[in-house]
Amino acid sequence: MSTPHLHRYLWAKFDGASQPYPLLAHLLDTATVISLLYQHWLRKGLRDLLAKELGSRAPSILSFLAGVHDLGKANPYFQAQPRQHSAQWKAFRTELSGHGLDISADLTEIYIDHQELRRHENISVCGLNWSVHQEDKITTSWAPMAVIAHHGKFSIPKIFDGLISEDLEDSLAETWPLLHERIIDEVLKATKLDSSDDIPPVSPEVGILISGLLVLADRIASQAELVESGLEQLQTEALDLNAPEKWAAVRKDECLALIEKTVGIYHPWPEEELADSAILGGYPPRFTQEKAVGVGDGLWNVMAPTGSGKTEAALLRHSRRNERLIFLLPTQATTNAIMRRVQKAFQGTHNVAALAHSLAVTEDFYQQPATVSEGTREYNDHDDHYQDTGGLYPTEFIRSGASRLLAPVCVGTVDQALMGSLPSKFNHLRLLALANAHIVIDEVHTLDQYQSELMEILVKWWSATNTPVTFLTATMPAWQRDKFSQAYTGFSSTSPAQFPTVEEWSACGNSAIDIADIPTECYAIPFHLDRGEEKDLVRRHAEWVRTQRKKFPDARIGVICNTVDRAQQLAVELEDFHPVVLHSRMTAEHRNQSALTLEKTIGKGGRTRNCLVIGTQAIEASLDIDLDLLRTELCPAPSLIQRAGRLWRRQDPERHLRVPGMMNKELNISVIKHPTPGATLPYLRSLLQRVENWLERRKEIKFPDDIQDFIDQTTPSLEALMAEIDDDAVASELNSDLQDKIAESSQTITSRSQARNVRIKLDAVLQDDAKVESLVGLTSQDSVEESSTRLIDRPSIRVILCDSGGEIPGAWEADPTTLIAIRGRDTTQLRRALQGSMSIPDTSRFSGLKDRTISLGDAKSLLRGYYALPMNPGEYDRVVGLLGEG
Template sequence: MTVDPPDLPDPADGPAHIDLGLWAKERHLRGHRYPYVLHALDATAAALVLWDVVLPSGLKRRIAAGLDADEHGARALVAFWAGCHDIGKLIREFQEQVALDLSAYPGDPHPGDRAGHSFVTHQWLVTALGSLGYNDEDGYTAHLVAQLLGGHHGVYPEPLDEYTTPRFQNGPWQEQRERSTRLVHEAAGSPEPPARFETAVAPLVCGLVILADWLVSQEHFLLDRLRTPPSDGGRPALLAHFRASTSRIIDLVQEAGLRRLTTAPASFAESFPGFTPNGLQDSLARHLPGLCAEGGLVLVTAPPGEGKTEAALHAADLLGNATGHDGRFLALPTMATADQMYGRLKKYAEHRSEVGSPLTLLHSMAWLNPEYAPTDRELARGDDLAPTSWLMKAKRGLLASWSTGTIDQALMAALPSRHNAVRMFGLAGKVVVVDEVHAVDPYMQILLERLLHWLGVYRAPVVLLSATLHHSVANSLVKAYVTGSKGKVKRSAPPFVEKIGYPGWLHVHPGSGEVTSNPEPFATTERAPLKIDLVPIPLRDKRPDREQALRDLLSPLVTESGCAAVICTTVAEAQQTRNLLAAWFDALEDPPELFLLHARFPQDQRTRITAELTRRLGKEGAGDGDRPTRAVIVATQVIEQSLDLDLDLLVTDLAPVGLLLQRAGRCWRHEHLGVVARPAWAREPRMAVLVPQEQQSRGHVPRSWQYVYTPSLLMRTHTLLARRAGAHVRIPEDIQSLVDDLYDDPTLIEDVTADIKRMGEELALRTHGRNAVIPTSREVYGDLSPLTKADFEIGEHFLATRFGADSVRVLCCYRDAHGELWLDEALTRRLPATDHEGRMSGDDLRAVISRTIPLRADRNTQPPLAEANRGPKGWEQNFHLHDLVLLVHPVGHGATGEAVLGDRRLYLHPDNGLEERT
């Protein structure tokens, strides 16, 4: 891999001598200082290398278009600007931070009282760029370039105006700044100022500058370059350093794992050998290539188990190859589903990639996934797709060519948070696939719409996947993308999506906004109609009593064979249900296997349970004979998203109809493959929905269910299903009408007050979302500061990607009779300690974090915590440990007691997970 720096002539009258004593870097350099001008030239070289080696062609075209330049000119411009990012370090306030003889630089020419070097970069460049021809009307380009470079630490400064723009004095400081800038300008290829600079493209340039700076600020690179410093500060020696840095930076890019992962054009059959495409996949493969020459957005709607993931991967390949967007990001609703997708995406990349590149997994617990990052030693095992240690550091994962993670990782780019330019830069060169789009609430929907708007601005292709999406939500998402890609949409324009063909797909052209639905009908996987029974259950003190209903429903399984799931609304109810089934099964001579799955297990235990269930009850288990003869899974909503389970019977609490249909996707999931032997009693796929015993739900919805789901939607669903009077649900024919009717049919209203309350709550969530997101591209003309300026008067929690989902991670540990703390109840492993700097060995850290449990935050988890709930001394200095809440269980006299957290009493049960005791 080679990169050619610009051809540099060697005239004798180049820039005057530059002082190598003025520094830019000194931390961790063993007493050395790295000269400022060398760092500037390194950043310039890094931008050139990144442009040539890392940026996909589609992203380069978009940046060039935003600069109204050809790609060669755009390359030179961004390299020049990258070289100027730290010019604010050439001031007395910065240089005198280390012992330095500044006698040759009398006075302090900086006129302001804020000496942060990023701020000074912004101030100085506003006027200094004028000497290089940046003299357009109102100084727009100079102000924009100065502001984006002033934001290279992640936050854009406020714009300057004629009253706040300082005037720097002439003198030796000014001379050094001018000489360094002109040398960097020459090294970059002496680019002319852009004829036009689109504000919306500035974040992409900023992201590139930040990446260049990060690469060449690594200590090992700086120490290596200091081994052969320039002989003097003259032009020939400095340009020789620039040329030498270029080849070394190519190695840095490789070491960091930033090379592009590319795929050659291939048919669906070539992409998935041995896999015969179904009607949906075949339709996309045949018709999408004729529509996606300019990219655009693709929406795929189909039932669970219809192969949407394979369809999305193939559609992403078609879109990426057509537009030069080599990268991929697959966004999933949860960490568990992202972990599963990582394995699938890696297998696909191994088969499809022409050139390998690290594949990253992005969520807060990704480093605990042994398949992703087993140990530091194994990071260097030579696997082309293995993550590098550089990419696994904070905020860098999206810079990998291919990645998958939770949707939150993408939505953060739509929030005014520090370094959102890095996230947007990481996404803009990719095809972005969002799975389970129906899972977003009204708050997250606004964030997703704003993200889609910016992806449209950057012409990044998008694929949206859903099993149960209301047509109005689909229209809002498509409209958001088109307002970015097309530039403007009239308010009076008709809806882009008036109805959804189900199953089906549609393509949205990024330029015209034209929507093309699948051109012709296609065959779908034959599925037996789903029988939905409403099973009334009594309420005891407004709590659901499931026992008799479950005995009636599960008796055939207990006496014969089969596999079933019982989905409860809350963790506490799932634990109680597991207890009552355990009491029943324990009295049997040959009991069924009993599993429990919810979010309040320790991380490692939940991972083991999930892996066993998907292995034994998924497609693989059915084929290799490991499927249980008789088994019952008790679970919460965690079972409904992206888990490959095939059940003979599904029993579920009442929930909004879209979620019920999503859950139903686990019932007879692989029947079409003919690999599952059904018990005699399971004559058809059946979902039994537990509902209040009264004929109508109004006033009788259990209080616990109302905390999780909007009561009006539960009432509407009850009425909607009751009207069907046991009629079978045809899949896929009836899915979309059920999803749409839940919201659109006014005759479903049981309680007008509850319906009005729901609409008010949804409106409030949308309002919170609009207050949280970054502005649209049209709203940031000439000023980037709103992209990183949050309204902290509203509250910092509004920067969360999920509204009202504040949680803490708790660690259950055990205290012996002597007061010593242990990780396990058997008292075999002590609670690990940190050193004086808060460091802990990798094995110990993994052991601690893998045992943590998410718990909803409340007043008991707010600081200051009780002494017993605080981590050991030193933990507060460790990023992974500082905010853990300890739940200390006393152990003694052969028994384990409860942990106390404020006024709450909790207990980690070996089978039930974390229980709340009353």
């Protein structure tokens, strides 16, 4: 067979194209794209890592691998597509046969009998005369494994064990091996390699990174826009398949523009001074912010009080790094709030960005066009298409799923990263995204034992890839800090946890940790422990509010309850005070309205007086609000410190007008007398007892002197907790306190055990002598739900409330069954539907509501994980949220 026949008739892409797109053309496109991703999308640290192991020919090796990834499409089954029965396909098969390609039924039936033969990636490896077995080392078999995994999963096909190789040999006959050789020769010409034997061994982490990069290159090269353009240029002979060595030069600019249009290339601030101005808003930098600009590689752990400018410090560190940013937070509400701040900071840049959480499509960020005009690039106020997006804009390519982590700027929930610690299809692409950015994780202390075990895996991955990481937290238990320190440095910490400090941890095999104390103004928060029976909690909350309102008519008052039920009951009791309520049992739109109201009225710059806020844990880490007076139910020390951080958050010249005579902030803490085991939920009784014991020995909490002791004494490690149990068991018989501690330790052990059972076995993969069978575990599942990143002990179901009367904020007003018809690309309708979403407890109390739900499992969008819930009058209140059946 002559070269023109090869180029003209073997095809790779047809779906959606005007005609079949030649196989070699797609391979050369992919080779071009991956070389550009290497040069322009990978951060310098990863380029250096790949170059160190691949040598000076790294771009050529990557291009060759991308150029042969679909080699296996040159097989009779793929080319013939025997299951396609349209007249178009019949005519196309006749044409292929007429040019001497054997695609007879005798050959294609062999493929039908063997599923592994129908996977063209397996044939690619065979066509390259490569093979892979479970006992082979990753270091020497990374290339075939990368080719196999370009459709999502690492696997070890039986085809390489000789079980079906005879059938394969018969199916290929003489023609197809010659075609494989011809394609390989053409790719070698294009990439300037001598042979496929020029691929050196690499470390497992580099093999994983390249595997992910190959997936991304294939996705971009498969865009319909590039395929159609290629077809046109082949017809005009601007592109020539007979000159593969010239292909990249012709396609370079177009492919680079497509990368920018799809995944995006990071563009830093033009000058450091502009970055400082955008991030600090003209204010002088504080100590932590000054330190940030001098931080190099490694993990920077910032433990500083609430309101000390940690967010700006992280952004300032990033402003000195020409690389992507992934900013992760504990909740959707904090994510949305930080996205607005990040947009403001990046004003004056031009970057593709993504907002990453399950309800992101409902946010305003995704209501701007998914493409950007040239006028926006220059901030042309006269352009009719101009929108002030803060320098950030979305694209369709990175609008959903794990692809959002690929954006130059991504703000998401921490769950988006934690999914990388779980085995799932395309996990190598997620791990690449997480290594190819500066990672910032805020409120690290909110990670529980289960999530901390998952995070430990990611910290090890970041250490292996020398990824820059910034941890932000107002509090961090010693056990958690030591776990992450050891995971990143490889050594046990030799210094105790201190607050407030900034620490630099090195991933270069050095146990030394650079620690700097943060100069902090010392102050104390006096507190009052108000003990009462559980049944009287709501009444006592209400009495406190009325007393404070009578004393301070203009005060901003807040009450934080530990349960939604108590928050709702209190809001009803105090309805004459017109409270703003925020908790989880509200529609997404209702929560958003409440959050925006609070940020506008008592957030930064807000000047509202006479305000009452009632909520749950959603308030403690979600809102940048400033309260004058606060009452909170007893909670774990980290949460208590966070809640206290809503008090007197800023220097406010009008505060003395709202609370005249108050010289300092004070905290009122409600404590349940003699609680029954279930009375302290969602917290364990033993945990709250330690907090109460610590507090009752004091009259005030001193900042910062008391904070680390408060955290460590009330949030012990498992080892410390077991020691307490041993001491108690020796001192007394089994009592309620000892039972509580045993239950607490059991919960901790269970959480750790479950996390270790489900997370990927990264330690085994990263060993120098790791076997390829360990790679399979990275991608063993088809998909991972976002909820898998949290240990759910109180099951719930996701619903979309439906209310034809339009009384419920955000509820779907049309027939519930119309939700099923919404398509995945109809973002306007998806946004409208998800505004009415929420989770309801899967308990007997809500069984009546659950019985009325309509499954959306047949939906062709992300709504398939939801249920439609038609609502009756009286079941939802516009102020306090879902009440239940009327």
